[in-house]
Amino acid sequence: MRRVAITGLGAITPLGNSVDAFISGIERGENATQYMPEWQKYKGLRCLVAAPAKMQDEKLIPRQNRRSMGRLSIFAVQAAQQALRDAGIARKELVSGRLGCVIGSTMGSAESINEAFETLITTDFDLSKLTSTKFFQCISHTAAMNVAQYLGIIGTVMATNAACASALQAIGAGYDLIRLDEQDIMLCGGAEGLHPTVVGSFDILFATSSNYNQTPKKTPRPFDAKRDGLVCGEGSGIVVLEDYERALKRKAKIYAEIIGYSSHGNGNHVSESNREAIALCVEEALQRAAVSPQDVDYINAHATATIQGDREEAAAIRQIFGDKVPVSSLKGHIGHTLGASGSIELIASLVMMERGVIYPTLNLEEPDKDCQGIRHVIKPLNKEINILLKNCFAFGGINAVLVCKKGNYDG
Amino acid sequence: MLFWFAKKGIMMVEQDVVRMVNEVLIESFEIKPEHLRPEAYIFNDLGLDSLDIVDLVVALQKKFGVTIRDDARVRTIRTLGDIYNFIQSIKRESNK
Secondary structure, three states, X not given: OOOEEEEEEEEEEOOEOOHHHHHHHHHOOOOOOEEOHXXXXXXOOOXXXXXXXXXXXXXXXXXXXXXXXXXXXXXXXXXXXXXXXXXXXXXXXXXXXXXXXXXXXXXXXXXXXXXXXXXXXXXXXXXXXXXXXXHHXXXXXXXXXXXXXXXXXXXXXXXXXXXXXXXXXXXXXXXXXXXXXXXXXXXXXEEEOOOHHHHHHHXXXXXXXXXXXXXXXXXXXXOEOOOOOEOEEOEEEEEEEEEHHHHHHOOOOOOEEEXXXXXEEOOOOXXXXXXXXXXXXXXXXXXXXXXXXXXXXXXXXXXXXXXXXXXXHHHHHHHHHOOOOEEEOOHHHHOEOHHHHHHHHHHXXXXXXXXXXXXXXXXXXXXXXXHOOOEEOOOOEEOOOOEEEEEXXXXXXXXXXXXXXXOOOXX | OXXXXXXXXXXXXXXXXXXXXXXXXHHHXXXXXXXXXXXXXXXXXXXXXXXXXXHHHHHHHHHHOOOOOOOHHHXXXXXXXXXXXXXXXXXXXXXX
């Protein structure tokens, strides 16, 4: 099978609308969480904090393309454009049939779905009040199809809608399509739009942070003894995957080679992750990458700061890696960007790999006793990263793990 | 001026109708005001397409408080002036 390189990165994040802005925010130790006073109108919503991204320059997308895009699709288009520029992919490749895109999200635009139902409810369910493009904003493959339509992509177009594992599953699908010689280049990643009803879906399960509404910079707190749940964020991360030999031939900058990927269901609970299922996925990804646990230099954890999820992930890491491999979560910086988290956080991890530094878990002051026994990174750590592991675990019991090997930056 | 002559000698259109239709096209379809000439063809000159027509009907219904989706005359609209005339007709009919 063919080898697969990562040759382009693009990101819209709560810390800024480019990879550089995102990384600069992390390096400054910034936390994007803020108080959302307008959410007080939602009865029963305990979590009043979030990590929103900034919508900007959306009118650079022509109206007839933009009309079918909700918030998350606009983020995805902007991130995809950045990634293509970064990779130096020529426009003619977009219409070659050998370039495709797989982009996932938790769902279609939550904002648009809510607008549609609000329109119906306030008009005595008059369907004639809905605009023609509302449907295209609401559908589950909205990000993938909007990116493909806007860029004129005629290769494979798919959506991986698996909540918080969406982006990593998208990268896994793109990896397979290139390995199998079905495509040469893939735009892959995830996108998410923040909306209080999405936060509410976690809130009713007591999975959100609610003790820090007045001190938003102190949450979320992955692995910390005082963590109390996740904080929702939004944005998009898109990476360009490319046939490795093709990338070498055109002297592209290769951020990394994907050497292993695994995705499994846990088969036992829709909302509770468990260490055995996580361990199965990690071990299979390592096996497919033909590396042993001691070969891994960095683990970018899923760690959303929920009590149960962090505990189970820490247990799985402890079982496989002990306390040897540095572990950090970026949720303390940007919250949980859900369907976009896998790719946004992978992008930051690839920058860490390039720079030889591991960014710490923000707000991790005292590792919870359930999360101890692994090597937490609590301040920037200079370390050569040759192999990294990225975890994503989703509601519905869907886990995904990616293994990447350091690339050739010189082109 | 109270009226705009949509088609010479055919119909007078209230200035408010012109203004409100133009507002719909500017706000919902981001068309520049200088392009809003009554003789402008909505497909070729204003750049609308079939999906936009659905949304135009929705926006006009909301703006004028009328129901026009199933009115056969919608299908005969070609120019911006046709929209002015059509809305004016609807308003007159509803006032009878």
